[in-house]
Amino acid sequence: MLHAIGSKKELTELEYYVYVADILENELVQGLKNYRHHISTNRFQHCVNVSYYNYLICRFFHLDAASAARAGLLHDLYYYDTKTYRKVRRRSSEAIQSHNAHHPNVALNNACALFAVNAVEEDIITKHMWPLTKARPQYKEGYVIVVVDKYCAALEVLAPKMRMAMQKLRRLKKQAA
Numbered sequence: 001m002l003h004a005i006g007s008k009k010e011l012t013e014l015e016y017y018v019y020v021a022d023i024l025e026n027e028l029v030q031g032l033k034n035y036r037h038h039i040s041t042n043r044f045q046h047c048v049n050v051s052y053y054n055y056l057i058c059r060f061f062h063l064d065a066a067s068a069a070r071a072g073l074l075h076d077l078y079y080y081d082t083k084t085y086r087k088v089r090r091r092s093s094e095a096i097q098s099h100n101a102h103h104p105n106v107a108l109n110n111a112c113a114l115f116a117v118n119a120v121e122e123d124i125i126t127k128h129m130w131p132l133t134k135a136r137p138q139y140k141e142g143y144v145i146v147v148v149d150k151y152c153a154a155l156e157v158l159a160p161k162m163r164m165a166m167q168k169l170r171r172l173k174k175q176a177a
Ligand SMILES: [Fe+2]
Pocket: 075, 076, 103, 104, 128, 129
């Protein structure tokens, strides 16, 4: 089963899957499941969420949906703990790049080592943290991920809290009945 947050669609049965199957089935990409991301999810699921919504929006606007889907899966392809990186950086006396500036380049290097990455995908991956980083996206698809990445992060953080609130509401309703 492969779903994006907020969607009940089985992604392996959609045209979307044709564009990203090689990435999703890669063992190293699957390894992202071992990294917690945005408190309640893992990095693999976050990348699936971003990839699918990137794809839908770019397809709707007749943009390069395939590159948007592929780059969405690859945009956070890094294998370190974000909190640890930030802690080490804070304590270090050396000038270490911020995580926001650092991880898109790490992700691109890892992506290029595993897959053929085109110019649109490269731009999407390296600029996805804009405007927290300086360089603006060169392509429209790059602006889509800027929004989708933040939207998915917000959903991922809020989803468990909303689930808990709904459970509490149901319990209260039962008690009142
Ligand atoms: Fe990121």
